[in-house]
Amino acid sequence: MGLTRLTCRQASRLQSQSLDRELTLSERLSLRMHTAVCDACTRVSRQLHFLRRALRDYPGPEQ
Amino acid sequence: MRNLPPSSEARELQEHRPHLLRFALLQLRDTSAAEDAVQETLLAALQAPFDGRSSVRTWLIGILKHKIVDHLRRQVREAPFADPAELSTADLEALFAEDGHYATQPGDWHDPDQALQQQRFFEALERCLQALPRTTSRAFMMREILGMDTAEICKELGVSATNCGVLLYRARMALRACIEKTWFSTARM
Numbered sequence: 589m590g591l592t593r594l595t596c597r598q599a600s601r602l603q604s605q606s607l608d609r610e611l612t613l614s615e616r617l618s619l620r621m622h623t624a625v626c627d628a629c630t631r632v633s634r635q636l637h638f639l640r641r642a643l644r645d646y647p648g649p650e651q
Numbered sequence: 652m653r654n655l656p657p658s659s660e661a662r663e664l665q666e667h668r669p670h671l672l673r674f675a676l677l678q679l680r681d682t683s684a685a686e687d688a689v690q691e692t693l694l695a696a697l698q699a700p701f702d703g704r705s706s707v708r709t710w711l712i713g714i715l716k717h718k719i720v721d722h723l724r725r726q727v728r729e730a731p732f733a734d735p736a737e738l739s740t741a742d743l744e745a746l747f748a749e750d751g752h753y754a755t756q757p758g759d760w761h762d763p764d765q766a767l768q769q770q771r772f773f774e775a776l777e778r779c780l781q782a783l784p785r786t787t788s789r790a791f792m793m794r795e796i797l798g799m800d801t802a803e804i805c806k807e808l809g810v811s812a813t814n815c816g817v818l819l820y821r822a823r824m825a826l827r828a829c830i831e832k833t834w835f836s837t838a839r840m
Contacts, residue, residue, distance in 0.1 A: 595751025597744075604820040608794070608801045631757045635827050638763045643795035647674050648773030650708055 594622040599629045603636055664693050667711050674712060677777055678719050678792045680785065684726065688718040716797050723789065723797075727807055733786035738814045743821055746828075757827070760835045772834060779829035783822055790815060791822030 591614060594602070599622045602615055611619065623629045668689060675685035692715040701710055748754050766772040780788060790808060793799045799807075805815040 595747070596753050597747040597751040600746075600824065601816075601820060604823050605816060607823070608816070608819060628753050628757050631759060632827065635757065635760060635763070635831075636823055638760070639823065639826055639830070640795060641764070642767060642772075642776060645767050646773060646776065646796060647670065647712075648770050649768060650706065 591618050591621060594618050596622075596626060596629055599623065599626070600632060603629070603633050607636065607640060661693075661697060663707070664696055664711070667708055668693065670708065671711060671715055673777075675715060675719055675722075677780060678789075678796065679722055679726065680788075681726070684722045688715060688722050691718045720793075720797055720799070723793065724807060727789075727809065733808065733810055733814070733818075734784065737784050737786045737821070738810070738817060740817055743817070743824060746824060758831050758836055760831070763835065766834065775834045776826075776830060779826050779833065782829060783825055786810075787818045787822050787825070790818035791826075794819060 592598075599619055602611060602619050605611065606619070623633060671689045671692060672685055675688045676682065679685045679688065692711060695714050695718075696711055699714070701707065704710075705713075746754055780792070783791065786808065790804055793804045793807065794801065801812070801815055801819070805812050808815065808818075810818070
């Protein structure tokens with residue numbers, strides 16, 4: 589099975605989609621191989637998950 | 652059952668009104684629709700017993716979310732078409748260089764979760780959400796605040812699954828960049 593080498597552009601799309609649907613096995617593996625060697629996409633992945641948590645907590649702590 | 656007389660119960664609920672209104676306004680972007688949604692929430696709250704499993708505010712927001720969904724549906728029925736610019740990916744392509752790398756390197760947010768304890772962080776987040784284009788913002792809030800699944804969102808907005816994906820992708824990337832610029836790049840750690 590040939591895995592696609594992703595660019596950050598492609599990786600970021602998959603990162604967004606992973607928050608809305610289950611990625612296929614090959615998408616997951618391609619993404620994992622990319623983030624393993626890419627600091628920018630590792631950050632973006634954490635940040636997108638953080639944003640999801642922040643929106644769940646919205647409107648924030650009660651005063 | 653609670654022993655409070657109805658008038659004091661109503662007064663207690665009224666105290667949450669400004670907060671609820673802000674929450675509704677962010678998502679509906681229409682004062683009269685937001686006021687209606689809040690009014691409906693407070694009326695529903697008076698008729699439903701508070702189970703005490705969460706704070707009153709969390710309970711009210713749970714009710715308000717359903718009212719917001721109703722109003723969003725109405726807004727979409729009345730003005731169903733997304734701005735074609737929002738369905739284009741040109742602005743998203745511009746985030747990347749020709750070789751597919753980020754044009755501007757994403758920053759390091761260190762320990763972002765501590766921001767969740769700060770009211771001012773949520774105010775910054777709100778400003779970033781307000782800056783999103785209308786349909787992009789609707790799709791994103793339906794997904795992340797109201798917890799709808801993408802099939803439901805596409806149907807409500809009357810856009811294809813691909814377009815729905817573009818809207819959510821734009822919202823996430825724009826919000827990421829905005830909150831990085833307005834919160835995480837300034838020295839608040």
